[in-house]
Amino acid sequence: MTQRKVLRGTELRHVLTTYLAVHGPSSVDALLELLDYHLFTVAGRPSKTVSDALRWEVRRGRVRRLRRGHYGPGAMPRSTEHYIHQHALDLREEAAAMAVDGDLRSFWDRLCGDEL
Numbered sequence: 001m002t003q004r005k006v007l008r009g010t011e012l013r014h015v016l017t018t019y020l021a022v023h024g025p026s027s028v029d030a031l032l033e034l035l036d037y038h039l040f041t042v043a044g045r046p047s048k049t050v051s052d053a054l055r056w057e058v059r060r061g062r063v064r065r066l067r068r069g070h071y072g073p074g075a076m077p078r079s080t081e082h083y084i085h086q087h088a089l090d091l092r093e094e095a096a097a098m099a100v101d102g103d104l105r106s107f108w109d110r111l112c113g114d115e116l
Helices: 011-025 028-037 046-060 079-099 102-114
Strands: 005-007 039-043 065-066 070-073
Touching: 005 011, 005 028, 005 079, 011 046, 011 070, 011 079, 028 039, 028 046, 028 079, 039 046, 070 079, 079 102
Parallel strands: 005 039
Antiparallel strands: 065 070
16 A cells, blocks of 8 residues: 655645646646645545645635635745745655655556556
8 A cells, every 4th residue: 555645734735836836727626636646645624624725825825716616826926936836846756755665666557557
């Protein structure tokens, strides 16, 4: 069983904000699929945890609430965006390392299927 990195607080907000900034508007369900794909998990009820994290970012203007359950990118200074993006990439790397737990073959099998 693959071990997943639990995101909370700043880590969760940075991953979600980066995704919205790069890919544009998205639903909470799509964001949960993104977290699962990148081997992340959240504590508690996932949809509520993600919505709460995005609400924090909405108050700061980094994310916009489009309608119930749908969010889009907001505005932020370039330096802040760069910092958040780098932090999100570091977290993805950390989650991938935790998931393989020293077994590089299982990482590539998970990523590409059994075709390698």
